[in-house]
Amino acid sequence: MVKTIINSNINEAEVVFLSAPYEMTASSHKGTVAGPAAVVEQLNHQIEFFSRRFKKDIANFVKIGHEDLGEDLNKLSPVENAFKIENACQELIKKDKVVFMLGGEHAVSVGHLRALSKKYNPKDVTILHIDAHCDLRNDDSDYNDTESSDLAHSTVMRRASELGFPLVQVGIRTYSEDEYKYFSNKKNNVTVFEWGNGFKIPSISKIVGSIKTKYLFISVDVDGFDPAHMPGTGTVVQGGLEWWYGISLIEQAIAKKELVGADIVEVSPLPDSQLTEYGAAELAYLMIGAKFAKRLK
Numbered sequence: 001m002v003k004t005i006i007n008s009n010i011n012e013a014e015v016v017f018l019s020a021p022y023e024m025t026a027s028s029h030k031g032t033v034a035g036p037a038a039v040v041e042q043l044n045h046q047i048e049f050f051s052r053r054f055k056k057d058i059a060n061f062v063k064i065g066h067e068d069l070g071e072d073l074n075k076l077s078p079v080e081n082a083f084k085i086e087n088a089c090q091e092l093i094k095k096d097k098v099v100f101m102l103g104g105e106h107a108v109s110v111g112h113l114r115a116l117s118k119k120y121n122p123k124d125v126t127i128l129h130i131d132a133h134c135d136l137r138n139d140d141s142d143y144n145d146t147e148s149s150d151l152a153h154s155t156v157m158r159r160a161s162e163l164g165f166p167l168v169q170v171g172i173r174t175y176s177e178d179e180y181k182y183f184s185n186k187k188n189n190v191t192v193f194e195w196g197n198g199f200k201i202p203s204i205s206k207i208v209g210s211i212k213t214k215y216l217f218i219s220v221d222v223d224g225f226d227p228a229h230m231p232g233t234g235t236v237v238q239g240g241l242e243w244w245y246g247i248s249l250i251e252q253a254i255a256k257k258e259l260v261g262a263d264i265v266e267v268s269p270l271p272d273s274q275l276t277e278y279g280a281a282e283l284a285y286l287m288i289g290a291k292f293a294k295r296l297k
Contacts, residue, residue, distance in 0.1 A: 003049065003059070004043075004044040004045070004059075005043045005044055005047075005049060005058075005059045005064055005285065006040070006043065006044060006064050006065060006066045007059050007063065007064055008063040008064060008065045009065060010065045010067055010092075010097075011095075012063050012065070013063045013064055013065025013097060014062055014063045014064070014097065014098065015062060015063070015064050015065070015097065015098045015099075015100060015288055015291075016064075016065045016066065016067055016092050016097045016098070016099055016100070017040065017043070017064070017065070017066045017067070017100050017102055017284070018066075018067050018068075018069065018085075018088060018089065018092070018099050018100065018101050018102065018112075019036035019037065019040060019066070019067070019068040019069060019102050019104075020036060020069050020073060020085055020101055020102065020103050020104040020108040021033045021034070021035070021036050021037070021068075021069070021070075021071060021073055021074055021103075021104055022069075022073045022074050022076070022081050022103065022104040022105060022107065022108050023074060023104060023105045023234075024074060024076070024077070024078060024081065024105075024107075025078055025105060025107050025140060025149055025151070025152035025153050025154075026105045026153065026234055029233070029234050029235065029236075029268055030234070030268070031232075031234070031268035031269060032103060032104055032105045032233075032234050032265070032266055032267060032268045033071075033074050033104065034268070034269050035102065035103060035104060035265075035266070035267030035268060035269065035277070035280075036068070036102040036103065036104060036267075038267060038269040038274075038277035039102050039264070039267055039277050039280045039281050039284070040066060040102070040281075041277070042274065042277050042278045042280070042281035043281045043284065043285065046274070046278060046281065047278065047281050047282055047285060051289050051296070053251075053286075053289060054289060054293075054296040054297070056296055058285060058288060058289045058292070058296065061292065061295050061296055062288055062292050062295070064288065065097075067088070067092075069084065069085065069088060073085075073104075078107060078149045078151035078152065079151060081107065081108070081111070081151070082107070082110045082111040082114070082151050083111065084111065085101075085108055085110070085111025085112060085115075086110075086111035086112070086114045086115045087111075087115075088111075088115075089101075089111060089112045089114075089115035089116070090115040090118060093115055093116065093118075093119050093261075094119075098259070098260065098261060098262075098291065099112060099115075099261050099262075100261070100262050100263070100264070100284055100287070100288075101261075101262070101263035101264070101265070102263070102264055102265075102267075102280075102284075103263060103264070103265030103266060103267070104265055104266075105153040105234060105265060105266060106131075106135060106153040106154075106156045106219075106221055106265045106266055107151055107152055107153045107155075107156055108263070108265060109156050109160070109219055109263050109265065110151055110156055110159050110160075112261065112263060113127075113159075113160050113163060113165065113217070114163065116217065116260065116261055117163050117164070117165075120215055120260060121164070122160075122163045122164035122165040123164050123165075123166070123213070124213050124214060124215050125165055125166075125213055125215040125216065125217050125260060126165070126166045126167070126168055126211045126212065126213040126215070126216055126217070126257070127157070127160055127165050127166070127167050127168070127217045127218075127219055128168050128170065128207075128211065128216060128217070128218045128219070128249075128250075128253055129157060129167055129168065129169045129170065129219045129221075130170050130171050130218075130219070130220045130221065130224035130225075130241065130246065130249075130250075131169065131170075131171055131172065131219075131220075131221040131223065131224040132171060132172065132173045132174060132195075132221070132223040132224055132235070132237035132239075132240060133154065133172070133173075133174055133175065133221070133223070133235065133237070134157060134169060134172055134175045134179040134182075134183060134192065135153065135154050135155065135156045135157040135158070135221075136155075136157050136158045136161070136175070136178075136179040136182045136183060136190070137152070137154045137155050137158060137176060137178060137179060138150060138155065138158055138178065139152065139155060140152035140154050140155065142176065142178075153234075153266075156219075157169070157190075157219075158182065161182075161188055161189070161190060165217070166189045166190075166191075166212070166213060167183075167189065167190045167191065168191045168193070168207065168210050168211055169183070169190065169191065169192045169193065170193045170195075170207055170224065170241070170249065171193070171195050171224035171225070171240050171241045172192050172193065172194045172195060173194070173195050173196050173197070173237045173238070173239055173240065174237055191210050193207055195239055195240060195241070196238075196239040201245075204245070204248055204249050204252055205252075207249060207253075208249070208252050208253050208256055211253060211256070211257060213257070214257065214258060215257065215258050215259075215260045216253060216254065216257035216258060216259050216260065217259075217260060217261045217262065218250060218253070218254075218259065218261075218262040218263075218287065219262070219263050219265070220250075220262070220263065220264045220265070220280075220283060221233075221265050221266045222264065222265070222266050222267055222276055222279070222280055223235055223236060223237055223240070223266055224240055224241055224246070225240045225241045225242075225243065225246055225279070226239060226240040226241060226242060226243075227240065229241075229242075229243045229275070229279055230275070230276045230279055230280075231270060231273060231275060231276055232267060232268050232269050232270040232273060232275070232276030232277070233266045233267065233268050233276060234266045234268050235266070243279070246283075247283075247286060250283070250286065250287060250290065251286065251290045254287065254290035254291055254293075255290065255293065259287070259290070259291045262284075262287055264280045264283055264284055267280050
């Protein structure tokens, strides 16, 4: 019998991958609606289950489940989408599941964070946000000439900040004037580590040291990584995190803080390459290993 990383039903699982195939507010390259299924395929059938770090098969020690919100999710308005995801996450979080959201565009994170804020005080949970973009717009009216939304992929961290979550943003390579003003205001509790354009790459210890809370949520937009590592994504920007730097950052942050949830978003599979979905699956599996490191030693 062929083993799979997803090895448990929802009731038994400790970690649940929640697939959210949604891209109604995507502003550039479409295709992220196919991201979750592509990542799950890589998780179950392509990545190596045996961990080089722990010298063990992580899936033998952690119960991992999967729930798919289905293709009808992409027929919903941004408001309806956020509400449905919030309800789904809340049911899982009530049962003490650690939710790993698989997007879909970054807008899917709003519902997840709303649900998390009902269990934890947002002021006690820092979001480590790896992305090329700040996603701090108030709405998408400056580039959307149809019906604008304040729940678009480009607004997700603004909504998270308004909920009270401190933000540590890493890999940022582009932002609007409005976003610059927002993160420059210290009252908003946003720490930005910019990449490129003359900015020195910070030490991992400096980034991890900027996380002041006990709890940690990790939000990875795959365009935060260099496109050489993650070419299949909605809004590609040159430069970005080198692969092993990103892995080390994530593992060290989880080692220092208690991970309470995560998302990996903006995977847009390419017809001639599986590199992005493979990388996203690797990130997800590595995060689970880091979360349960004590059990694996």
